[in-house]
């Protein structure tokens with residue numbers, strides 16, 4: 001009986017507080033493919049994965065009990081406090097074994113992995129292992145990812161012949177040559193990558209050429225006809241092409257006078273919900289206080305690519321005799337029905353706050369979604385932090401960074417109040433989605449889109465779905481935006497670009513990347529180098545900067561239970577000042593004892609985030 005086996009396993013842990021849900025009287029471990037027990041993943045009523053990361057676990061890992069779970073293929077206990085020698089995992093038929101970020105120590109016996117014929121991923125990084133790498137690694141024919149970094153392994157690297165796709169032995173005391181085979185394969189890989197990149201560039205140039213040629217021919221055609229046809233999405237390809245889109249064209253009949261609105265009533269005026277047949281091909285305005293224009297007008301304007309991310313591509317479109325707008329063409333929104341989409345857009349149109357960039361209009365077709373907002377010409381927080389500066393141009397000073405984070409906090413607070421029923425009121429908080437005006441007042445954009453994004457693609461495109469909890473449990477919570485806020489704070493203070501914006505993958509590698517990023521911030525905290533060297537205006541502000549850093553850390557707590565909720569994070573941000581005015585040193589993350597109190601932080605304080 002798997003319940004009995006798991007409860008025996010639990011008994012061998014000295015502080016299984018995180019496993020309270022393991023209670024056979026309340027529910028069995030597996031209900032077919034789901035489970036109410038923390039950390040369990042089930043298939044066909046049997047435990048397939050045990051994911052016990054960052055649960056503060058200590059004690060013995062009872063491998064003998066685990067060997068009685070016949071379908072167990074993944075065991076993950078990263079970021080806990082297990083110590084002593086590595087348990088005898090060769091008794092299990094695992095595919096994936098993740099033990100990074102614990103305190104395992106001693107030599108790993110040469111035959112520790114003998115017979116683990118199915119093992120594909122092995123992560124033992126950031127432990128305290130010493131001695132030679134175990135010879136049994138050589139016999140793991142299916143091994144594809146191997147992470148051994150941050151230990152004290154010594155000796156040489158065994159002759160690994162497997163076609164590894166990830167291999168990390170950095171931060172050890174290894175010596176001698178990198179085995180020829182391994183070196184050749186990685187060299188070969190980078191050569192292949194270079195060839196692929198060149199081929200991709202040639203293909204992109206060819207496609208762009210073709211698109212520009214088509215646009216030019218079509219442009220001539222429509223000028224001859226005197227008016228363009230825009231109710232076909234093919235015309236929207238303009239917003240799919242890259243580069244400057246040619247000279248601005250004038251409107252050429254009274255009907256298409258700028259801001260002509262006969263055909264495009266504001267959504268409010270048409271009854272909002274917009275369920276009327278045949279109307280979906282038009283630009284719909286969601287605010288009654290804005291002048292309207294039509295899609296033709298937008299398409300006639302000059303357009304410039306602002307950027308193209310995973311989530312969509314954004315274009316700046318300057319209306320004839322009108323303001324500059326931004327049109328974002330979204331990918332991954334095709335599963336949402338029209339009524340639902342219209343309703344949600346209407347809701348977004350009702351939002352109004354100085355720290356939110358208002359949605360102005362949208363365009364809906366089954367296979368095409370565009371959102372239109374104002375162009376903000378002072379750029380984004382990302383461009384100010386990481387963009388190229390002219391020689392001598394200063395970086396953002398501390399008071400400006402503080403102003404930005406306070407505004408971000410206010411915008412988030414408003415979203416949480418107005419959209420309190422949404423599980424993820426923002427969902428995509430990151431520095432390129434924080435735009436700033438000329439006084440550096442921030443405005444959030446790309447918010448509240450999770451209800452209309454295809455669920456199965458969300459992980460690849462939205463920051464919230466790259467949080468530790470989503471990677472580990474496939475779930476986001478109302479604290480997931482707090483995670484993103486924490487990352488944004490660390491980025492703002494350190495000037496470092498966070499790895500998780502870029503990461504596409506899921507699983508240990510993604511977690512390891514993010515942990516490495518957070519840890520790099522922590523490391524620099526110890527050496528006093530943490531703050532962005534380009535940040536000026538810090539005189540007498542160091543204490544407040546440190547407070548903000550600690551707030552960031554508390555928001556980046558991996559364990560969701562221990563992580564602050566938004567309210568707590570916002571009230572701490574609100575209290576911050578440009579400079580210290582005396583006052584008591586405060587304790588942070590009080591729910592977790594004195595973690596992050598204002599005493600000097602030590603490596604131990606951050607062990608929770610060291611997962612790889």
Ligand SMILES: Nc1ncnc2c1ncn2[C@@H]1O[C@H](COP(=O)(O)OP(=O)(O)OP(=O)(O)O)[C@@H](O)[C@H]1O
Pocket residue numbers: 306307308309310311312313314326328357373374375376377379380432433435445446461
């Ligand atoms: N309204 C706007 N005004 C000015 N710049 C904007 C505006 N909206 C977006 N941008 C900028 O345009 C660029 C592209 O934005 P876009 O939202 O398409 O992608 P992203 O934020 O980089 O990534 P993602 O696709 O994940 O959202 C970014 O640099 C962003 O800061």
